[in-house]
Amino acid sequence: MTSEDSTPRRLSWRREKMAETEEREESGSKQLFAGLSDVSISGDIPVEGEITVPMGSQSQEEENSTLDEPVKETIMRDLKAVGKKFVHVMYPKKSTALLKDWDLWGPLVLCVTLALMLQGGSVDSKEDGGPQFAEVFVIVWFGAVVITLNSKLLGGTISFFQSLCVLGYCILPLTVAMLVCRLLLIASSNTVTFIIRLVVVATMFAWSTLASTAFLADSQPPNRRALAVYPIFLFYFVISWMILTFTPSGH
Known part of the structure; x- marks a missing residue:
């Protein structure tokens, strides 16, 4: 080969x-x-990674956005929302109005107003007949925080700030009671005036307690509602006692 x-x-x-x-x-x-x-891949199943935004969601985001809204409209809308919550407190019923759109503006205004009215005289005056501004502020907010933590530990289903919102807004009847008591004390200070003040404060105390429990009771387990309502009762009772025992300086 x-x-x-x-x-x-x-x-x-x-x-x-x-x-x-x-x-x-x-x-x-x-x-x-x-x-x-x-x-x-079926034509009916959307492919992941799609970056296009549906027109419906985009329009909804634009409606909820307040970047292009005038400041005046934003303030007026917030004031209307606070006013509606005040109405719900004055006419308490089982509702979620204070829970859906919670805020702390109303409680802050009520706390400051109540503290100012309980300020019987100048801050440096030793003869002041009422607690100082900081004392009232701390008692109100510290008490609300303690009640909220107690509610969460008992198995409450609402959030921390929702509970603070309800407790703060329900101070409104007691703030009205404080205003009435101040007007009565300006007029005169005698036994009849004290009885009227006692009736007003007791009524507003019951109003605040019932209003807060109407919003918060359903968020607690049925077998623990009494344990959740009792601190609320004490909270508003302390505030009511400060209002009732208040005497302006010079009396």
């Missing part, structure tokens, strides 16, 4: 080996991706 005859045979043998290698690689890739041939 000559070298000329062996050369074509070597070439054909190499071609056969290369063909076998290619066939093995193709068969391996087919086995690897065999399961992908049965996968199909």
Whole structure:
């Protein structure tokens, strides 16, 4: 056999080996991706990673946005919301009005107003007949925080700030009672005036307690409602006692 005859045979043998290698690689890739041939994406199923924003959600975000809203409209809307919450407190009923759109502006205004009215004289006066501003502020907010923590520990379903909102707004009847007592004390200070003040404060105390429990009672487990209502009763009782025992300086 000559070298000329062996050369074509070597070439054909190499071609056969290369063909076998290619066939093995193709068969391996087919086995690897065999399961992908049965996968199909339906036209009804949205593909993840879509960056387009639906028109409905975009318009809803624009409606809820207040970036382009004038400051006057924002303030008026917030004042209307606070006024509606005051109405719900003065006419208490089982409602979620104070829980859906909670805020702390109303409680802050009521707390400051009550503290100012309980300020019987100048801050430096030792003959001041009422507690100082900081004392009232701390008692109101610290008491509300303690009641809220107690409610959460008992298994309450409302959030921390929702509870603070309800407790703060329900001080409104007691703030009205304080205003009436101040007017009565300006007129005269005698036994009849004290009895009228006692009736007014007791009525507003009951009003505040009933209003707060109307909003908070349903958030507590039925077998623990008494444990949740009792601190609320004490909270408003302390505030009522400060109002009733208040005497302005000089009396």
